[in-house]
Amino acid sequence: MAAAGGFSCFVRWICHIPTGYLAFNGIDLYNKAKGVADLDAFPNGSVFRHGLLLVGATSVITFVWNFIMFGASPFARGGWLGLIGVVDTVFGCVLVLGIVFQNKFLPGTYGGCGYAAAAQYGTGPGARNFYIDAAGTGDPSGSEPDKPHELCISMMQSWAVAIAVAALYLFCALLEIGFGFANADCCDGLGDALVTLLIILVYPLVWVFKLLRWIWRFITGAPIKLFRDRRTRPDFVVLQTVVIGDTGSEASSLSADEKKEKTEAAAPPVSSAAQVLLAKKLHFADLVKMGLAPGDLGDASVVDLGQFTCVEETRAQCGICGMQICKGCANQVPATESPAQFHMRKCQAYCRPCYLSLPEREPGAECPPPSLFPACVMDGKDERFSTEEREGRDICRICAAKSANER
Numbered sequence: 001m002a003a004a005g006g007f008s009c010f011v012r013w014i015c016h017i018p019t020g021y022l023a024f025n026g027i028d029l030y031n032k033a034k035g036v037a038d039l040d041a042f043p044n045g046s047v048f049r050h051g052l053l054l055v056g057a058t059s060v061i062t063f064v065w066n067f068i069m070f071g072a073s074p075f076a077r078g079g080w081l082g083l084i085g086v087v088d089t090v091f092g093c094v095l096v097l098g099i100v101f102q103n104k105f106l107p108g109t110y111g112g113c114g115y116a117a118a119a120q121y122g123t124g125p126g127a128r129n130f131y132i133d134a135a136g137t138g139d140p141s142g143s144e145p146d147k148p149h150e151l152c153i154s155m156m157q158s159w160a161v162a163i164a165v166a167a168l169y170l171f172c173a174l175l176e177i178g179f180g181f182a183n184a185d186c187c188d189g190l191g192d193a194l195v196t197l198l199i200i201l202v203y204p205l206v207w208v209f210k211l212l213r214w215i216w217r218f219i220t221g222a223p224i225k226l227f228r229d230r231r232t233r234p235d236f237v238v239l240q241t242v243v244i245g246d247t248g249s250e251a252s253s254l255s256a257d258e259k260k261e262k263t264e265a266a267a268p269p270v271s272s273a274a275q276v277l278l279a280k281k282l283h284f285a286d287l288v289k290m291g292l293a294p295g296d297l298g299d300a301s302v303v304d305l306g307q308f309t310c311v312e313e314t315r316a317q318c319g320i321c322g323m324q325i326c327k328g329c330a331n332q333v334p335a336t337e338s339p340a341q342f343h344m345r346k347c348q349a350y351c352r353p354c355y356l357s358l359p360e361r362e363p364g365a366e367c368p369p370p371s372l373f374p375a376c377v378m379d380g381k382d383e384r385f386s387t388e389e390r391e392g393r394d395i396c397r398i399c400a401a402k403s404a405n406e407r
Helices: 002-014 016-034 045-075 078-103 130-135 147-180 190-232 256-268 269-277 284-292 302-308 337-345 351-358
Strands: 331-334 393-397
Touching: 002 016, 002 045, 002 147, 016 130, 016 147, 045 078, 045 147, 078 147, 130 147, 147 256, 147 393
Parallel strands: none
Antiparallel strands: 331 393
């Protein structure tokens, strides 16, 4: 979804200048066409006027919409991103409709504007020419004979730019709708009536998007897999050897169960079994110090291997880090609990800090008044940790190697 929102922002940045050009130039062309008397008398003149109005008005709205969505679309997710895609689809469809209306009147190519004034002379009422009347020259042989030609070129440019903008908007809208409504919970934040309307409108587009995405993955996936297989293919050939007995029929005379038992007996132990054999010779602290702690080790993790260590001793826990220890690997050092540990064990929770630090306190429990209990039993106890005699505690080898401050 983030990719669709970023692509939407990129498309709006590209379409910023074209939509501005269509907005201002389209309205100007519409005003010139509207100023031609009896425009409806020209062939497809009324349709052409409606096409200019659709493209010009929609471009003005789209120009403002681009400014707003340029900053909002990258952060839109789920149903809101799909809703933006629906709005973009409406704008794109209106532009396409205006383009079709204009195509019924315009020459269709830039080359057609070279002889448009002569070719359409007399097509209007009273042998009038649309481009001459719209340009305001009044006579093709007057002082400004190039104005009808320039007007035709300007209309063709506006028509071509509208095609490009509509194509970009519809493609971007398809991505927004596809990514926005791809998940089942995409419309949880929208109203039921709006969700129903969106499902009716955009569900076919979602299927089109999924079909195009599947086609793209199929087209690009086959070459990628082919090149990956060629790159990882070994440069040597594995030769299969078959051991044959004295009579040459020993392999065929064995039953399926006997072949399976013989294969399993000859197979080397798996990695997890080798790790278990290694763990039985070690203490758990030694296993961790070997650097085997991060990640999984085959079928067994370090925590699972703890049951195979310290086999012949009574297992206990390190007094500092809680690691598994036994009498054979324990070290006794003078240590006491830290101020934070003492606070968590002794403090009477009635204030907000203590409530947050003691999750086992039941919700809604009444706090004793401050007059009965101090805010915290740690108040004034800073000297306790510097003067109190420290008792001996069994710890693991790793904690024993640390300094007193590190513990």
